Amino acid sequence: MQTDVDPRSLIGRKAFDRNGAKIGTVDEVYLDDATGIPEWAAVRTGLFSRDAFVPLEPSELSENGLRVPYERSLIKDAPDFGVGRHLSPEQELQLYHHYGLDVALPGDIAAAPPDRDFGRLSGEDPRP
Template sequence: MSIDRNDIEQVIGQDVHGADGEKIGSVGQVYLDDQTGRPDWVTVKTGLFGTRSTFVPLEQAQRTEDGLRVPYTKDQVKDAPNIEDEGHLEPAEEERLFAHYGLAGGAAGTPAAGRAGEGTLDEDVVGHETSGPTTGDAMTRSEEQLHVGTERRETGRARLRKYVVTEEQQTTVPVSREEVRVEREPITDANRGDALDGPSISEEEHEVTLHEERPVVEKETVPVERVRLEKDTVTSEEQVGDTVRKERIETEGVDDVPDDRRA
C-alpha cells in the first residue's frame, strides 16, 4: 500500500528494503510537501550504527509487513547526494535528489517538501513537530512498552512400551496317595459264615488298586491392570526482560516551569 499522512507514525523507525529485498536501513524522518501535506521524502539511517541519513523519495514506495519497500537498490540510496537533515529541503537540494533517482521535478511554483509536520495545512496551527504529523500546539511523547506472552513448543515425548519377562514362581500344593495296610480279624460268630464261604482248602489272590495325586501346573493369562499416560500442567514463574526506549522532552529558550507541569 502507498504512504499517506496516517501512516507516518507507523513508518518512523521501520526497516527500509530495496527493490531486491535487501535491507537498506531504517526510517528516520518523514518530510511533507509544504503545500499538500503529502509525505514526499523519508530519511533512511544507514551506516554501521545508523549515523548517516540519506533522502529517499516516497513516490513509488510501498508499505509491507516487514517495513517499507522502495524501488531502489542499497547502493543507489547510499550514493544519493549528501544533504543535511536540517528540517527543510531547499528547491535546489530537491532537484539534485530528483535527478539522482531519475524522477521529474515538482511543478513550477511548488515549494520543496518540508520535514514532517512543517506543511502549512492549517492556518490556525501555532506549533509543529519535527518528527511527526502536525498536531497543533502540543508535542507527542512516546515510549516503548513490553508486552509479554507465551508460546507453546515441543519439549519432548513420552511413550508406553510393553515387553515380556520370565521369572520363576514356587508354590506348595498338598498331594495324597493310597497305601496298603493289612488288617487281621479273628473268627467270630459274626464273620464265621463269610469265613466258611467257599472251599475249605484252595489257592486265592485278592487285589486292590492304589491311587495317588500328582501336582499339575496350568497357566492362564488374565488382565491385572490398565496403564495409560496422562499429562499434568505445572505452572511456574520466569523472569523476562528487555530494553525499552522512552522519549523525553526538554525545553530551550523558555523559563523554567514547575516540576509537576513538565512532561
C-alpha cells in the same frame, strides 16, 4: 505509496531496497508544505552513520517495512543534505534527478515554486 498512511507511522520502520536487502531505518519523513503529502524519507543507513533521502513515491509500505524500488548502491550515493531542516527546492530537484524521477510534483505542479520547501517529521519532539 498509499497517501492515507500516517507519516509518523513510517518513523522507526525498516527500509529495504528493490532486492529486499535492508537499507536501514526510517529516521524522518519530509512533507510537502503546500499539500502535506509525505514526499521523502530520511533513512539511517548505518553506512558511515548518515541518512539517505529516498522518495516515498514509488516506494511501497508493507507490514515488513518500506520497500524502496532502487538499488542499495544508488541510495547510498544519494546527495547528503543532512537532516533536521527543510529541503530547499534546489535540494529536492537534485534528489529527483538522482533517482531519475520526473520533476513534476504531486498536484500537477510542473516545477517547484521558489518558496516551496519540505517540512519534516521525526520521532523527536520538536519543542525545546
